[in-house]
Amino acid sequence: MTTFIFDVLKDLKNQSTNLSELTFVLPSKRAGLFLKHQLxxxxEQTAFAPSIISIEEFTEELSQLKTISNTELLFEFYDVYNVMTEDKEKDSFEIFSKWAQILLQDFNEIDRYLIPQQKIFTYLSAIQDLKHWSLEEPKTDFVKNYLLFWNQLYNYYLHFTKQLLNKKMGYQGLVYREAVENLEAYIQNNSKKQHIFLGFNALNTSEETIIQELLQNDLAKIYWDIDASFMNNGRHDAALFTRDYKFKWHYYKNNPFNWVTNNYSKEKSVSVYGIPKNIGQAKHIGFILDNLKKEKNNLNSTAVVLGDESLLMPILNSLPENIDALNITMGFPLKSIPLATLFEQLFHIHKKASHTFYFKDVVTIISHPFIRPLFYVNDIDYASKMIDTIHENNLIYISPERLKSLSNTNVKLIDFLFSNWNTIDSTLKNCSELILTIKNALDKNKASNLLSLEYLFRFNVLFNELSLLNSKYNHIKTIQTLHNVYKELLSSETLDFQGEPLQGLQIMGMLESRALDFETVIISSVNEGILPSGKSNNSFIPYDVKLENTLPTYKEKDAVYTYHFYRLLQRAKNIHILYNTEADVLTGGEKSRFITQLELEGIHKINHQIITPYVPIIENVLNTVSKSNDVIEKLIKLAEKGFSPSSLTNYIRNPIDFYNQKILGIQEYEDAEETVAANTLGTVVHNTLEDFYKPLIGSYLSVELVSKLKSHITETVINHFKKIYKEGDITKGKNLIIFEIAKRYVSNFLDLEIEDLKVGNTIKIVAIEANKTVLINIPELHFTVNLKGKVDRVDEYNGITRIIDYKTGNVQQNQVEIINWEDITTDFDSYSKSFQILSYAYMMQLSGDIELPVEAGIMSFKNLNSGFLKFAKKDKSGNGAKKEFLITQDTLDAFHEELKKLIIEICNPTIDFIEKEI
Incomplete structure (x- = not known):
């Protein structure tokens, strides 16, 4: 396969042209690199290389202006806007930048297409005047200001371009317009210089004017790359522009048109793949490349062209391992680099002036992979210490001073991250100092941190540019505005890859493929809305005005995409086209019209496939852990220390959870409680009642005694919230409601006691929060087994001993009743509460603290109206169900048998811990 560039060079050589004396002008620098390689x-002999430049560089040379970035253009434009606008009508830079970006694009288009500026701006103003009831009087202030804006457009343009020209700089359109202005002088001063234009398609009026003038003066040749299949089809958009130039340019009345080729109609292998989602496309591209590598042994003259450039990283992660030579022509966006998330988070917390910061934001920042290593001092991880302190003390909003006290020697780092972000200068200084601090840390192990150091360098350049813009123009007044400018710069910056520019696989965007040819082409994301991009109206100039002034509309932009797409196919032999079959928000799902057009042309046979990802059938295998000698040893130690009722019910619920918590020691992650958790509420209520009733152990309760306790509810509840919830705030929001609920629970419980006493019941407190550890007799096990737990309350109610467990949740009577004893150790949902209260009764009986029979049950603070919910053994017989509420020796013997079975199962080395389906 010969390339278009080689054909051009060969044609020039056949005409005995001295290539060294030529100036080649191409659509992009990338094409220039390939041209240099083809020379x-x-x-046939050593020669000096010709001058090879892009069209942008050529117009800059003609205009003697320097093209500046969009961001700097905004700042320059705001200078002009400030001078021309009264203070009371001025927009802030932040608001200005939103509409000025669009206006700058319109200025650019008007200049590139050499439209008379005054004519179009006056026309636009007149249109708006008609739209807004020009004859209606009186006009509102809003309408007046709106019309004033449109009337000012021409003045904005004049003053803005004048200021740029005085500074010898400009945007692309202004550079093009000035290039045309200076063209005559350039021709006179370079009368012997020959220019070769090649690979162009959609020329703006400025480019057309320049090229035609050079052609008419015999100072240039132009080579088009268009196929007869497109050129001869008056409806084919791939040749929309080229047909126009061939028939309208005066030059072609007497000169040949170079070239119309016949490459597209040659035999090609065309495969079209419909694939769900972008990742599916990336994976399939990797599969195609792997097969190509096996067939051809190398991927020279193979290109992956990304219709959607966001696929770059997924494709890089999907490349086969056997690809040795690779070149990526597009850069990796800085906004996708991990360091970008750090500065985004910092801007997020500092945009609003505040003396404290939300704990999750603080944890996110100090946990960032670029920040956390900075908190390692003398092998101590102060970041973890800070995070633990935040969680343990429920620090929901944290001040920089508190963070400094927690961070030990890292005071300066805390300052860079959380202090002195109130001015633009201090913010930029903090960012630069932070970058320098990270760099110094990474320099200690430079060899393994090269990529991270490259990230830092690029962000350092970015913040230096921000500092320069701020000091030069002084338009950035708020952190929000700085953040917007930062994002604008970040979106246009990339981290360039290093690769083999002329060898192996090429990965590029659609525009980088201009004037280049490849034998094998893989094109991704060939969907409507991507290729072509479809309608967009990011302009102040209406569609009909664009048509009247020959400005490009979406039709011309679609034709540009059409040309690039078909030009890639012209000389290629193997073509793989991929599209997304799934609707992704606004794009995807609908294949591009280009694919339909390929099918309707009938020139090539198209192999169309719908690719579905391989989804293996994964059986839901329950996690199983066998009991090794180490596990058995830990179980023996646990048994000697004592099984608690909650740990045993945890085993009943799911043996794997028991294994994780009791054998491995893995506890659930505890975050800071922004809202008081249910277990915290329960602990506060338990501890408050403990304070009230512990001094009364051995005493009979009276109405007066319990009534006195009510006056201490608030202070006692507050005291326990401070101990448990620590520095969490209970003075507002949901936490205030929960605080009031805790008080109400205690008050309601005391009211229930008072009502009981008033009707003549006697209540004697026997024990409060009694810690018990008792030995269980299990002859089948050769080691000691203990049962331990804390009994909330034991009292005598009218002479009957009651064992009471407090629950702040909602418990019903049927949850403390059983029918079959064997269910108590197998059905967690139905019988876990029965298991717990029987465990407490069992422990109290073994320790000799109670005499049978007794009652055991639950006080549910969400169901206090039901009173004491007693454990009951139901014996169904006949038509009714008989309930036995008293716990006798027979009851505890039956419970002992089930408890023994459960503990034997837990300790049995032949029975694995098997996960339960929940």
Whole structure:
């Protein structure tokens, strides 16, 4: 396969042209690199390389202006806007930048297409005047200001371009317009210079004017790359522009048109793949490349062209391992680099002036992979210490001073992250100092941190540019505005890859493929809305005005995409086209019209496949852990220390949870409680009642005694919230409601006691929060087994001993009743509460603290109206169900048997811990 560039060089050589004396002008620098590489193929002897430049560089040379970035253009434009606008009508830079970006694009288009500026701006103003009831009087202030804006457009343009020209700089359109202005002088001063234009398609009016003038003065040749299949089809958009130039340019009345080729109709292998989602496309591209590598042994003259450039990283992660030479022509966006998330988070917390910061934001920042290592001092991880302190003390909003006290020697780092972000200068200084601090840390192990150091360098350049813009123009007044400018710069910056520019696989965007040819082409994301991009109206100029002034509309932009797409196919032999079959928000799902057009043309046979990802059938295998000698040893130690009722019910619920918590020691992650958790509420209520009733152990309760306790509810509840919830705030929001609920629970419980006493019941407190550890007799096990737990309350109610467990949740009577004893150790949902209260009764009986029979049950603070919910053994017989509420020796013997079975199962080395389906 010969390339378009080689054909051009060969044609020039056949005309005995001295290539060294030529100036080649191409659509992009990338094409220039390939042209330079092809020179040796046509030169028979050593020669000087010709001048090879892009069209942008050529117009800059003609205009003697320097093209500046969009961001700097905004700042320059705001200078002009400030001078021309009264203070009371001025927009802030932040608001200005939103509409000015669109206006700058319109200025650019008007200049590139050499439209008379005053004519179009006056026309636009008149249109708006008609739209807004020009004859209606009186006009509102809003309408007046709106019309004033449109009337000012021409003045904005004049003053803005004048200021740029005085500074010898400009945007692309202004550079093009000035290039046309200076063209005559350039021709006179370069009368012997020959220019070769190649690979162009959609020329703006400025480019057309420049090229035609040079052609008419015999100072240039132009080579088009268009196929007869497109050129001869008056409806084919791939040749929309080229047909126009061939028939309208005066030059072609007497000169040949170079070239119309016949490459597209040659035999090609065309495969079209419909694939769900972008990741599916990336994976399939990797599969195609792997097969190509096996067939051809190398991927020279193979290109992956990304219709959607966001696929770059997924594709890089999907490349086969056997690809040795690779070149990526597009850069990796800085906004996708991990360091970008750090500065985004910092801007997020500092945009609003505040003396404290939300704990999750603080944890996110100090846990960032670029920040956390900075908190390691003398092998101590102060970041973890800070995070633990925040969680343990429920620090929901944290001040920089508190963070400094927690961070030990890292005071300066805390300052960079959380202090002195109130001015633009201090903010930029903090960012630069932070970058320098990270760099110094990474320099200690430079060899393994090269990529991270490259990230830092690029962000350092970005913040230096921000500092320069701020000091030069002084338009950034708020952190929000700084953040917006930062994002604008970040979106246009990339981290360039290093690769083999002329060898192996090429990965590029659609525009980088201009004037380049490849034998094998893989094009991704060939969907409507991507290729072509479809309608967009990011302009102040209406569609009909664009048509009248020959400005490009979406039709011309679609034709540009059409040309690039078909030009890639012209000389290629193997073509793989991929599209997304799934609707992703606004794009995807609908294949591009280009695919339909390929099918309707009938020139090539198209192999169309719908690719579905391989989804293996994964059986839901329950996690199983066998009991090794180490596990058995830990179980023996646990048994000697004592099984608690909650740990045993945890085993009943799911043996794997028991294994994780009791054998491995893995506890659930405890975050800071922004809202008081249910277990915290329960602990506060338990502890408050403990304070009230512990001094009364051995005493009979009276109405007066319990009534006195009510006056201490608030202070006692507050005291326990401070101990448990620590520095969490209970003075507002949901926490205030929960605080009031805790008080109400205690008050309601005391009211229930008072009502009981008033009707003549006697209540004697026997024990409060009694800690018990008792030995269980299990002859089948050769080691000691203990049962331990804390009994909330034991009292005598009218002479009957009651064992009471407090629950702040909602418990019903049927949850403390059983029918079959064997269910108590197998059905967690139905019988876990029965198991717990029987465990407490069992422990109290073994320790000799109670005499049977007794009652055991639950006080549910959400169901206090039901009173004491007693454990009951139901014996169904006949038509009714008989309930036995008293716990006798027979009851505890039956419970002992089930408890023994459960503990034997837990300790049995032949029975694995098997996960339960929940």
């Amino acid at each position: 040796y193929k046509v030169n």
